[in-house]
Amino acid sequence: MRNRNLYHWVGIAVGVLAVLFPHILPRFQLRMVTEIVIVALLAMTWKMMLNEAGLFSFGHAVYFGLGAYASVLGWLHVKGLSLMSGILLGGFAAALIGFILSAFLVRMSGTYYALLTLAFNQLIWAIVWKWRAVTGGDDGLGKFPKPDLLGISMRDPANYYYLSLAIVAACMFLCWYFTKTPLGSVVKSIKSNEERAKFIGFNVGVSKVIFLTMLAFFAGVSGALYAQFQEFVGTSSIDLVMSTNVIFMAFIGGVGHFWGPLLGSGTYVYLSEYLSRYTDRWELIFGIVVVILVLFAPQGILGIARKKT
Amino acid sequence: METFVIQFIHGLVYGLLLFLVASGLTLVFGMMSVLNIAHVSFYMLGAYLSYTMFKVMGNFWLALIICPIIVAFLGILMERFILRRVHAAGHVQEFVITFGILFALNEAIIWIWGSENLSVPVPSALSGSLLIMGNIYPAYRLFILFFSLFILALLAFILMKTRLGITVRAMVSDRDMAEALGTNAPFVFMLVMGIGSWLAGLAGVIAAPFLGISSGMGLDFLTDCFIVTVTGGLGSLWGAVVASFLIGQLSSFGILFMPRFAIVFGFLLMAVVLVIKPSGLFGEKA
Numbered sequence: 001m002r003n004r005n006l007y008h009w010v011g012i013a014v015g016v017l018a019v020l021f022p023h024i025l026p027r028f029q030l031r032m033v034t035e036i037v038i039v040a041l042l043a044m045t046w047k048m049m050l051n052e053a054g055l056f057s058f059g060h061a062v063y064f065g066l067g068a069y070a071s072v073l074g075w076l077h078v079k080g081l082s083l084m085s086g087i088l089l090g091g092f093a094a095a096l097i098g099f100i101l102s103a104f105l106v107r108m109s110g111t112y113y114a115l116l117t118l119a120f121n122q123l124i125w126a127i128v129w130k131w132r133a134v135t136g137g138d139d140g141l142g143k144f145p146k147p148d149l150l151g152i153s154m155r156d157p158a159n160y161y162y163l164s165l166a167i168v169a170a171c172m173f174l175c176w177y178f179t180k181t182p183l184g185s186v187v188k189s190i191k192s193n194e195e196r197a198k199f200i201g202f203n204v205g206v207s208k209v210i211f212l213t214m215l216a217f218f219a220g221v222s223g224a225l226y227a228q229f230q231e232f233v234g235t236s237s238i239d240l241v242m243s244t245n246v247i248f249m250a251f252i253g254g255v256g257h258f259w260g261p262l263l264g265s266g267t268y269v270y271l272s273e274y275l276s277r278y279t280d281r282w283e284l285i286f287g288i289v290v291v292i293l294v295l296f297a298p299q300g301i302l303g304i305a306r307k308k309t
Numbered sequence: 310m311e312t313f314v315i316q317f318i319h320g321l322v323y324g325l326l327l328f329l330v331a332s333g334l335t336l337v338f339g340m341m342s343v344l345n346i347a348h349v350s351f352y353m354l355g356a357y358l359s360y361t362m363f364k365v366m367g368n369f370w371l372a373l374i375i376c377p378i379i380v381a382f383l384g385i386l387m388e389r390f391i392l393r394r395v396h397a398a399g400h401v402q403e404f405v406i407t408f409g410i411l412f413a414l415n416e417a418i419i420w421i422w423g424s425e426n427l428s429v430p431v432p433s434a435l436s437g438s439l440l441i442m443g444n445i446y447p448a449y450r451l452f453i454l455f456f457s458l459f460i461l462a463l464l465a466f467i468l469m470k471t472r473l474g475i476t477v478r479a480m481v482s483d484r485d486m487a488e489a490l491g492t493n494a495p496f497v498f499m500l501v502m503g504i505g506s507w508l509a510g511l512a513g514v515i516a517a518p519f520l521g522i523s524s525g526m527g528l529d530f531l532t533d534c535f536i537v538t539v540t541g542g543l544g545s546l547w548g549a550v551v552a553s554f555l556i557g558q559l560s561s562f563g564i565l566f567m568p569r570f571a572i573v574f575g576f577l578l579m580a581v582v583l584v585i586k587p588s589g590l591f592g593e594k595a
Contacts, residue, residue: 050401052513056401056404086362103585104580104583104584107587108583110400111338111342111344111404112583112587112588113398113537113541114344114404115344115535115539115579116580116583116584116587118535119539119576119579119580119583120576120580121537122576123573123576123577123580124547127573128571130573169432214362240532244408245371247391247405247408248408251405281416281417281419281420282412282414283412283415283416284412284416284417284420286412286413287409287410287411287412287413287414287415287416288409288413289409290405290406290408290412291391291406291409291410291413291539294395294398294402294405294406295351295394295395295406297404298395298398298399
């Protein structure tokens with residue numbers, strides 16, 4: 001009971017802090033916090049895939065990157081496309097590709113699932129990279145409009161932070177809510193025993209397709225938010241490094257915990273930012289940190305915290 | 310016609326090099342169900358070590374013998390002190406930790422040797438070239454061809470004919486049963502990890518004069534290596550042979566006919582194979 005109380009207090013404190021951030025943090029820090037919030041949504045979708053359905057996605061950047069590209073192309077080529085419609089466009093584009101890919105992916109599990117997602121990731125990355133006419137190839141796409149939302153300028157970092165926070169919070173709530181729905185339970189039952197779930201009469205394939213499509217949508221929203229945040233989209237948002245970063249984030253925080261991805265993306269963003277200031281070879285330290293973490297705390301930072309209390 | 314033959318040999322050479330790396334990966338996966346992504350760092354390490362070895366000793370053949378052994382030793386250490394400990398935590402954790410090792414090893418290599426490209430000269434005995442159907446062909450590539458074929462034969466012999474090979478195959482097909490019959494599983498794991506790393510290091514050493522040494526060589530190889538292991542079927546040696554042959558030819562002729570999209574063919578092949586037969590061409594369990 002004490003544990004639960006503590007959990008609530010920490011939650012409330014973080015919530016209050018999150019609202020106050022633009023007023024207490026310097027501009028530079030605010031940018032990082034915004035990035036953390038946006039990427040946390042992506043890490044959350046990855047964690048959901050592993051935790052709820054037992055599927056290890058090795059190509060999560062596909063949904064993120066395509067969401068980013070779709071929304072940017074929308075803002076570039078459709079005159080007067082509003083901010084929210086652009087973000088939704090990114091989400092729906094990612095959901096569409098998620099739906100198409102899931103048709104192939106639902107039959108796989110374990111390592112084969114991971115590797116097929118990797119194959120699709122590389123395939124789509126190569127297409128994006130080579131299709132210069134539309135995607136700009138290596139140069140990426142920049143200089144797209146940043147429409148106002150309800151007359152509020154999104155050029156102000158504080159306003160954009162609030163927008164991201166609101167959207168990400170809503171998406172995370174939907175993710176959490178999904179686990180409480182009957183469909184969420186079906187997905188969970190597939191994870192623990194697919195054969196039995198099939199035998200009871202659940203449509204295993206369709207449940208997985210819906211689940212994957214939904215997560216792809218959220219990942220796409222995250223990508224669209226990220227593109228608008230960076231005011232740029234390049235192949236780095238869809239390549240393998242992006243996919244592995246997501247895995248690291250989810251793992252650092254702890255895959256077994258709801259708030260793990262948020263904590264993980266926070267740790268990741270801060271660690272990479274500050275380590276890269278001291279040394280060019282920060283990935284060496286980062287790799288060692290990951291090894292030590294998995295070695296001694298396979299359940300991530302929150303795993304340690306839970307064991308102690 | 311001549312270009313076809315030359316391209317075919319090109320593809321063969323590259324495919325066999327791929328096979329050397331991929332065979333180690335697939336063996337380790339077959340035994341421990343761990344996809345050791347850090348495997349390509351061993352390949353990279355082999356190449357960089359051969360550079361230093363060549364600088365110090367001035368002899369390619371010594372490097373060819375010593376470097377793979379150093380790499381194999383590292384692989385054994387990694388199995389003993391890292392992989393074995395995470396085993397209980399589950400496959401996902403094992404997978405992620407090999408990732409961390411890949412990061413750390415790659416960066417450590419760049420830290421030690423610097424990020425500029427290095428090169429090892431082709432050994433003088435093989436620096437000449439041969440005439441194939443009227444075309445001049447570098448002898449070193451043919452050396453890679455025959456040397457890799459020799460290693461392939463050696464590997465096949467060990468796996469099929471020796472007691473060690475029988476033990477390994479037994480553990481790949483049914484680990485629990487093999488353990489129940491008194492196999493010292495941890496020891497065999499260590500050994501297989503050692504052999505796998507040795508193969509990767511060996512590939513690195515012989516690739517160094519041919520492909521050059523660069524900080525991106527590991528990751529460049531990673532994707533092709535993955536495609537081979539997955540297309541061939543994880544844990545299947547013959548699958549690795551067939552798939553590396555296919556990928557070698559595909560990349561060789563792909564560059565000839567559609568240079569811009571050569572990079573896509575491999576992934577396309579992998580995706581198509583996985584969609585039709587999820588366990589890969591020769592894989593047994595999906």
